[in-house]
Amino acid sequence: MSSVPHIQIEGLSLNYRTKGGMVSALEGVSIDxxxxxxxSIVGPSGCGKTTLLKVLSGxxxxxxxxxxxxxxxxxxxxxxxxxxxxxxxxxLLPWRTxxxxxxxxxxIVRKDVPIAQRTAEARNWLALTGLAGFENRLPHELxxxxxxxxxxxxxxxxxxxxxxxxEPFAALDEITRxxxxxxxxxxxxxxxxxxxxxxxxxxxxxxxxxxxxxMTARPGRIDEIIDIPFSRPxxxxxxxxxxxxxxxxxxxxxxxxxxxxxxxxx
Amino acid sequence: xxxxxxxxxxxxxxVFVAFFALWELAVDLLHVKSxxxxxxxxxxxxxxxxxxxxxxxxxxxxxxITVGFLIAxxxxxAIAVGIAYSRWxxxxxxxxxxxxxxxxxxxxxxxxxxxxGFGLAPKVVIAALIAxxxxxxxxxxxxxxVEPELIQYMRSLGASWREIFFxxxxxxxxxxxxxxxxxxxxxxxxxxxxxxFVSSDSGLGYVISYANVSLDTDVMFAGIxxxxxxxxxxxxxxVMLERIFLSWQAAVEGTPETM
Numbered sequence: 001m002s003s004v005p006h007i008q009i010e011g012l013s014l015n016y017r018t019k020g021g022m023v024s025a026l027e028g029v030s031i032d033x034x035x036x037x038x039x040s041i042v043g044p045s046g047c048g049k050t051t052l053l054k055v056l057s058g059x060x061x062x063x064x065x066x067x068x069x070x071x072x073x074x075x076x077x078x079x080x081x082x083x084x085x086x087x088x089x090x091x092l093l094p095w096r097t098x099x100x101x102x103x104x105x106x107x108i109v110r111k112d113v114p115i116a117q118r119t120a121e122a123r124n125w126l127a128l129t130g131l132a133g134f135e136n137r138l139p140h141e142l143x144x145x146x147x148x149x150x151x152x153x154x155x156x157x158x159x160x161x162x163x164x165x166x167e168p169f170a171a172l173d174e175i176t177r178x179x180x181x182x183x184x185x186x187x188x189x190x191x192x193x194x195x196x197x198x199x200x201x202x203x204x205x206x207x208x209x210x211x212x213x214x215m216t217a218r219p220g221r222i223d224e225i226i227d228i229p230f231s232r233p234x235x236x237x238x239x240x241x242x243x244x245x246x247x248x249x250x251x252x253x254x255x256x257x258x259x260x261x262x263x264x265x266x
Numbered sequence: 267x268x269x270x271x272x273x274x275x276x277x278x279x280x281v282f283v284a285f286f287a288l289w290e291l292a293v294d295l296l297h298v299k300s301x302x303x304x305x306x307x308x309x310x311x312x313x314x315x316x317x318x319x320x321x322x323x324x325x326x327x328x329x330x331i332t333v334g335f336l337i338a339x340x341x342x343x344a345i346a347v348g349i350a351y352s353r354w355x356x357x358x359x360x361x362x363x364x365x366x367x368x369x370x371x372x373x374x375x376x377x378x379x380x381x382x383g384f385g386l387a388p389k390v391v392i393a394a395l396i397a398x399x400x401x402x403x404x405x406x407x408x409x410x411x412v413e414p415e416l417i418q419y420m421r422s423l424g425a426s427w428r429e430i431f432f433x434x435x436x437x438x439x440x441x442x443x444x445x446x447x448x449x450x451x452x453x454x455x456x457x458x459x460x461x462x463f464v465s466s467d468s469g470l471g472y473v474i475s476y477a478n479v480s481l482d483t484d485v486m487f488a489g490i491x492x493x494x495x496x497x498x499x500x501x502x503x504x505v506m507l508e509r510i511f512l513s514w515q516a517a518v519e520g521t522p523e524t525m
Contacts, residue, residue, distance in 0.1 A: 059418055080424040091416050095437050095514040104433065108423040138514055158423070 004161040004194050005069040005082075007033040007056070012065035014051060024219035025051045029065070031213060031222070033194060035161075040197045040205035041213045042251065044259055048220025049198045053164050056196065057083050079162070081109040084155030084193075086168040090147035092139040092154075098146075099135040102126060102153045109158040118157075125153040128187060145176040152184070156191060163188075163195045170200060178236075181207060185234060202251045206244060207234060214251055216258040218265075223254055304484040309491060312484040320473065320492045327469040328496060330386060330458035334393025335451055335500075341394070342401030342450075343443070349402070350409035350435075367399045372460050379465035389461030389469070396457035397450035401443070408442025409435050441515055444508040451504050455497040470496070 014026040026048045033039050041049050054060040056067060058079055067074040084105070092101045102122040110118060126135055129149040139147055148168060155163060169177045181204060188195055199205050205212045206228055214223040228247070230238055238244050286306040292298070293305040300308060313320060345363075348355040371392055378388035412435050420430050462471025470493045477486035 057418075057422055059422070080422065083422055085415075085419050085422075087415055091413050091419075093434065093437070095512075105423060107433065108420060108425045108429060 004035040004192070006035050006071075007031075007162075007194065008068040008071075009033075009052075009056075010066050010068065012052075012055065012067065013063050014048070014055060014060065015063045026055070026062075027219035027221050029220065029222055031225070033196065036192045036194055037211065038188060038195045038197065038209045039211050039213060040199055040209040041215060042199055042202055042205045042255070043215030043220070043223075044217045044255060044262075045200075046220075047215040047217040049215060050166055051220065053166055053196065053198060057085075057164060081158070082160050083162045083164055084158065084160035086148070086152050086155050086163070086165040088167040088170050090139070090144075090151040092147055092150055094139050097136045097138055098126060098131060098142065098150045098153075099123065101139065101150050102157045105154050105158040122153070122157050125157050126150070128190070129153050129183060143176075145172050145180065148172065148180065149183075152187070156187065156193075159191070161193055163191075163193045165195065165197045167198055167200060169204070177204075178239075182235065184208065185232075189233070202255070203239070203244075203248045206248050206251070207238065212251065214254055217262050223258055226251065301481055301483050304487055308484050309487040312488040313491060316485060316488060320470070320488060323468055323470050323473045323489075324492060324496055326386065326389075326466075327458055327462065327471065327493065328500075330389035330393055330461065330469065331451075331454045331496075331500060333386070334390045334457055335397050335454040337390065337394040338397035338401055338450055338454065339447065342398050342446075343405055346402045346405030346409060349406040356406075363399065363402060371395045371457065375460050375464040378461070382465075384465055384467060388465045389458045389471075392461040393454040393457030397454040400446040400449045400453070404442045404446030405439060408439025411442070412438045440512055444504070444512060447504045447508070448501065451500050452497060455493070455500065459493060 009029055009031040012026055012029040013024065015022050015024050017023075029048075029052065031039070041052065043049055051060060055062050056074075056079075058074065069079070093104065096104070099119070099122055102125055103118060106113070106118045106122065123132075123135060126132060126149075129152055131146060131149050131153070134142065134146065139150065142150065148171075152168070169180050172180060184195075185208060195208075197205070197208060209228055212226045212228060214226065215221065216223045226247070230244070290305045290307060293300075293303055304312075345359065349359060350356075374395075375388070375392055378391055382388040382391060416434060417430060420434060425433075458469070459471035459474070462469040463475045466472045470489050473489040474486050474493070477483070477489060
């Protein structure tokens with residue numbers, strides 16, 4: 001695995017033009033993401049979470065401010081082949097089996113590695129995500145949760161130093177979701193990639209992350225950055241602890257307040 | 267599941283049988299002259315009687331349809347790629363394509379006779395022109411229907427245009443492409459026969475129009491029946507190819523054959 005970069009976002013703003021005039025999607029966002037950390041971004045719809053992810057991956061260009069990777073300004077190619085994505089929808093190729101879907105990213109990034117080795121690794125990722133025995137199934141033969149595991153395996157298979165996840169578990173039922181959260185933590189401890197995780201679910205953010213970035217909407221600003229103190233490994237038991245629910249309540253309260261402010265303004 | 271598909275095939279045949287039976291009965295009961303409308307029994311006799319003649323004339327029609335369709339498929343695909351990947355090509359060509367599509371190609375047939383003379387060329391041109399449009403439109407739609415996030419993902423990994431095209435976009439568009447092939451192969455049949463009506467001395471279209479002029483109504487219908495069978499056969503070939511290339515899709519839709 002290539003080394004995991006230190007990501008620094010400094011005073012990042014992004015405006016875009018609409019019919020109604022200029023809209024500020026992000027304003028003065030600064031975040032420091034240490035290598036191998038797990039950072040979640042929570043906030044209301046329209047707070048620029050996904051926009052931030054797109055700037056980080058080079059799809060969108062910031063209007064001002066900068067993103068540094070190991071102190072060097074981000075260029076499109078710098079991150080090329082270094083970021084694995086998991087989206088809200090699995091976005092698998094319906095004509096490829098689970099195994100072939102996992103291999104897709106390695107066909108681009110790790111072409112030089114022999115196919116036999118990549119296949120063995122892909123099988124291993126599927127096994128790690130609980131899909132041993134399902135290698136030759138087509139996506140439509142798998143449940144939503146299983147499809148998302150394939151999608152996660154596909155992202156991990158080329159061993160990216162950074163993993164960006166945009167509400168990956170939002171479409172899953174609660175139990176599947178909690179199982180996936182536990183598995184993600186387990187996998188993360190194996191890979192030691194930096195994970196940037198976007199979610200609507202506050203408890204999910206608190207459970208998974210080392211830091212939670214709370215954002216507000218219109219313009220997308222950082223409200224607060226909260227360090228999550230709970231030790232690892234974190235498990236089921238943490239969900240019931242008083243400190244956990246208190247922290248979740250605290251963030252929820254913050255989001256309610258900022259929502260009220262936005263609604264009063266509009 | 268096997269049983270269901272057998273039942274279905276029987277049902278499909280039964281519709282044909284019922285149609286011919288009603289036709290036979292109607293002609294008989296209403297005393298229709300066979301010059302006006304021959305009964306199916308007479309048409310089948312005529313097919314048997316003129317078997318060799320019909321077969322010999324099926325060949326040029328088959329060639330015209332197939333070549334016309336293949337040209338439409340290749341050109342249509344190429345232009346669709348242009349439309350899908352270049353906004354410039356798309357914006358420039360769309361009005362022209364639609365304008366060209368609304369012209370009745372049948373009306374151009376006599377002109378092609380002047381341009382290309384007798385023989386294969388005018389038939390192929392008309393078949394290709396008629397079959398072309400659905401292929402362009404569907405292929406372009408298929409290629410542009412790929413999830414943009416997936417394309418961005420591949421780009422972020424450093425995938426080349428070629429890799430994205432062959433690994434993602436083309437297979438993604440294949441169901442759309444085959445849907446258009448199904449439509450276009452039947453259109454190519456129409457095109458080839460129209461060509462034969464106006465500018466040919468061979469082919470099933472020629473058989474039909476010649477028999478019509480000489481009031482051999484049963485031969486005319488024999489030609490129509492053979493043409494229809496030829497069209498169905500070509501349609502089936504397209505469907506078979508679709509099954510081969512899109513076996514995964516048949517599974518997605520849960521068609522009986524794959525269960």
